[in-house]
Amino acid sequence: MHKNLIATALLLASFLAALLFVSWFINDLTEQSGFRVLRQATLQLRKEIHDRVMGDQDQLRALAALVGREENPASRGIETILAAYETRGLVSSLEILLPGDEVLLKNGSRRSVAGLLSFEEELRKAPYVSNVETALDGSGKKVLRNCVPILQNGTPTALLMGVIELGRLPGLFESRAFGTVCQIYIMAGDSGDFILDTWHKTPGNSNALGGRQAKAGYDWARMRKDLAEGRPGNIVFLSRTVGEYFYLHYEPLGINTWSVMLSIPESVLFQDAKRIKTALILLISGVLAACGAFFGWAVFNARRETKEKEAQLHLTRQALDMEKTLSSAHRNPDHIRKGLSTVADMLTAESTCFLIFKNGQADQSWNFRKDALNEQNRMPLHAAMELPALRALLAEQKNLLLDPVGTARKLPPHESEELRRMGLHNLMLALVEEPKGALTGVLAAANMRRRWKDTERLQIATLSFATALSNIDTHLAIKKMSEFDALTGLLNRNCFENSLPEYQTRGFQSLGCVYVDANGLHELNNTHGHEAGDRMLQGIASVLCAEFGRDNAYRIGGDEFVAFVIDADRETLPRKVRAVEKAAKGKQYHCAMGTAWSPAPFSAYGLIKTAERNMYASKRQYYSGKADRRKARI
Template sequence: MKLKSATEETIESIEGEFRADRNMLRIIANIISSSDESLHSLKVNMYLNMYDVNSLISDIAILTSDNKVIRINGMDLDATGVLDFESIKARGEHISTLLKDLEREGVYDLRSFVPIRRNDETIAFLYGTTTPEDIMNAWAPEIYDGHATVSVIERSSGVFLIDAAGRVGKNLNDVEINVSEISVDDNLKNSILSGRSGYAIGKDASTGIIKYYCFLPMNLADWEMVVSVPEDDVYAQMQPLSRALNYYLLVAAVIFIAYFLFILKITSGSLEGIERRANVDALTGLQNRNRYEYFCEHLQQGTDGLACIYFDVNGLHDINNNLGHLAGDNMLKTIAKAICEEFGESNTYRIGGDEFVAFRYDRNEDMVRKDMEKVEKTISDAGYHVACGLSMATPDRKLAVVIKEAEEEMYESKRKYYESIGKEMRG
């Protein structure tokens, strides 16, 4: 169903933005945590400037234990009454509900908090700030030619955190929707506030417009995505589909026998080709993210001797910008070949644009680290560079933990590389 697919794409887009920003905040927080510099020092300010402010996060700052905010521009603020260090510390790393902006009257922000720890104690929080308007501008919905309304509701409070209809800060209980049909055994508001998935048809009491609703839970905090489309726009898009369906029915009888005979002639080799296209990365020939997620799902527990090696390409962005995407593609193919030759085609995956993961069995950590360094040198000899991370599994550790540790070591390697060449860290 198009409405559900569009809602899922919207969730993936917004969550992807927040995940990327949170990863960058974690890296910077780890750098600050590992240094003995004062939080007010120029060096810490330099670390803050490593962050690439984008269309989603408009600013980053540090909240200290006395509720003071250290900012990049040096104009520190007193956040008392808006931000409370102790209550934030009790929650740890999280994304906040709507909170007052520290400078602009009548503006409310969302903040992503990451702890800064020294000597096993949280001494401050690094946070990124965004507004609901920034999020909507970063993802301009084109669902039903822009006629859909995208909303994000905080389930614990019922407050609209993001809303294309201008209801940010209002409560769901104050919005009257007369529901005529719903796909779950509950009313619409309870379904949204309890984190359920489903569809509904209802009339918005404030506008009198009948709308089709799709509601799905998000993985961020306790948020629920709701996308609604006016009935007229739903049927307007169905009219061309109806005409196409009639045409299809007209010709279906003619082609059915030919199609049936074609299906009978499909060989096992062609089936393997279909499977290969679904599971193999077209550029590098490695197994793709589909196969990687399948592997992770079916090996929830680690085993002795299983190693995860995480690779991330350094400099792809610069090569694409300066030499063109063909040069960037050649870089990725060269790096993929080096990893595959060492770890084997069945153990190597391209899981993102410039990210690769490999697994190795029945080797101790020293041996695998030598294997990883061998790959790193092969890539370096070819004129490229990758950041690497390694983690070993044990029978009692879930694979997700092993992969995360390898990824964290990779990020530290990446940070040191960019620090060594005097550049800001990029993908």
């Protein structure tokens, strides 16, 4: 009895240690995954903010050109433009800084700003976006200024200033992650001033953050250094307002020394991890309860105690091994086959399978058969799930035991006969549901030597497979975000950079490259709005995808695309290029395209550079004789 007590205590300790380890592992994995999601959301928001600021600056340049046609920058016509100005961008009003350090306000009045702004100094900095300043109209509001020079005959005569009110910014931007709205911050790295803060009523300064407790492993000083030097990073801190940790990622914005930040509460980030840990606790609690019952029964029957204890320990080891194996199945799908082998041992089954449904349709399947030599001669077990009555019965009951498969009250005779024709004598099925509901799985075992009374053992296994299913779903979502461009659906620059070595090393006989740039995108954005520009990019992307295939077409920049043609003769590439030009022209779009082709051996990087140079030659020809601002860049 004393030995049994010691063994039970040790078993309990091992379960608790395993629970602590798995809990730590899940927290660490969730934290890393969460920061990856936050980084992607931050990068998307950074692009949106940067594009809107630069878009406003383009609009201000156009207005400055219009103002520059007036002989007097403070004429009645200019006052009318200032008073009537409306925009969908960030700028809420216009002001003009005049020589002599005077500012012309939108109401037509003039105000001296001597000591506040120097016309000569501000003109030397233009075009630029200011840091936080006080409004010049006497309202005391905190503002930013997007400034461009006004030229008359090529000479700067005044400065057009687009006023951005800080109080309006929280209502203009939103970012979501993990199904909820994130807190958004923009901070100037040199001064520490918050330009945008959706969490607090008024923006403050980063000096106030130093009093908040940072989580172990994170440091406010390191964050301040990163922000001052324009580097991305992460920090976790305790919020005084709600009393919980917030996870924050920051990225340099590319404007002044600004950085954009997104934060999310720990309760949101770890909501799935908590569910998984609860499932693990329930699993281990169930095992411990079984061990307790076993120990009580062992008092009356020592021989049965030893036998049952060994069996229970073996099952526990299998469950823990399977849990460990399946925790990394999203990175190595072969681990699912190892898990199925463990299920087959647990149930004394001849074959097992795991089938994943996505949106109600079979998406992936794994099969395991102990008699591997005859595997090719037998229909895979997942084919049984094509029987409609069997699927409907499983959806209703969640767990199903057919022993024998010809149980007439559960299945129609023709489906029972079909199962027997497949060589199945008995069958155990369990539904595996992923917490977020995006994927559903079915775990099955067939031709079990032992006759089971219920599906309990298979249900224990489903907890591990549910974890794998959740990890697979998260992995697929992250992979899609990291490899695909959200606007066009093409592979993105990140995927492009990762794929280039494969084009170089996979032993292709030839490689062709086309480098594409959308002509007129900026003009289309300025005249018809960014939605029209987005449609243009989507149209060009669809044409490239149709000609070059989804696996070899990339969007590598704002209006730049690259596509490859593999193991094709020299004439194939220009033929495809002509097809793209024709299709794009049919959509009222024009592309500048450059190509390069080479048989093996070749340099993929060299082909890209050659195609890019040829594209710029095409673009120069397109813009030849046109007064277009992009010519200077070419």
